[in-house]
Amino acid sequence: MSFARENILLVGFMGTGKSSVGRRLARKMDFQFVDTDRVVIEEAGMDIAAIFERHGEAHFRELETAALASLAVRKLCVIATGGGIVLSERNRELLRELGFVVCLTASEEVIFERVSRNSQRPLLQNENPRETVSRMLTERRALYEEAANLTLDTSLIEHDEVAEKIASEARRAFSWQAQL
Ligand code: S3P
Numbered sequence: 001m002s003f004a005r006e007n008i009l010l011v012g013f014m015g016t017g018k019s020s021v022g023r024r025l026a027r028k029m030d031f032q033f034v035d036t037d038r039v040v041i042e043e044a045g046m047d048i049a050a051i052f053e054r055h056g057e058a059h060f061r062e063l064e065t066a067a068l069a070s071l072a073v074r075k076l077c078v079i080a081t082g083g084g085i086v087l088s089e090r091n092r093e094l095l096r097e098l099g100f101v102v103c104l105t106a107s108e109e110v111i112f113e114r115v116s117r118n119s120q121r122p123l124l125q126n127e128n129p130r131e132t133v134s135r136m137l138t139e140r141r142a143l144y145e146e147a148a149n150l151t152l153d154t155s156l157i158e159h160d161e162v163a164e165k166i167a168s169e170a171r172r173a174f175s176w177q178a179q180l
Contacts, residue, residue, distance in 0.1 A: 110154075
């Protein structure tokens with residue numbers, strides 16, 4: 001394993017805890033927390049639902065790639081990404097260049113329960129969000145695995161404990177890297 005930079009990237013499906021684990025992890029590592037969805041929102045000057053509605057998903061994906069590319073100069077960051085970041089090959093390449101990539105997973109039931117608490121996600125605003133979650137998980141699973149240096153299931157573990165596990169793995173990976 002070798003990393004171009006000391007950043008930790010969190011990838012994974014919606015509702016796997018990337019943002020809440022990411023904030024805790026950043027505190028533990030004394031890294032800065034960045035969220036690609038927030039970078040996109042700030043650049044676009046509107047929220048994600050509005051971007052999808054006015055400009056469509058393809059435009060959102062372009063903004064998302066630009067947001068990830070804009071972070072290429074950063075180091076010592078925890079970067080939480082949107083659930084669809086792994087869809088593009090360019091993004092998967094950028095993730096590898098940016099640092100240590102951790103994939104958060106959760107069971108389909110836990111994901112559905114978590115995303116049901118928040119109605120902001122445009123891809124789940126349809127008649128059968130449960131089936132959508134199931135289909136998208138099947139479509140994306142291999143891509144998350146391909147992108148990740150480490151995968152952790154967050155279904156049954158507190159976010160703080162997940163952050164602790166990532167911090168210890170990342171410290172090990174970064175110190176190993178420093179010896180090369
Ligand atoms: C998306 C996930 C969302 C957001 C957008 C699209 C996806 O981010 O980027 O709604 O394609 O899975 P979260 O994973 O943070 O919810």
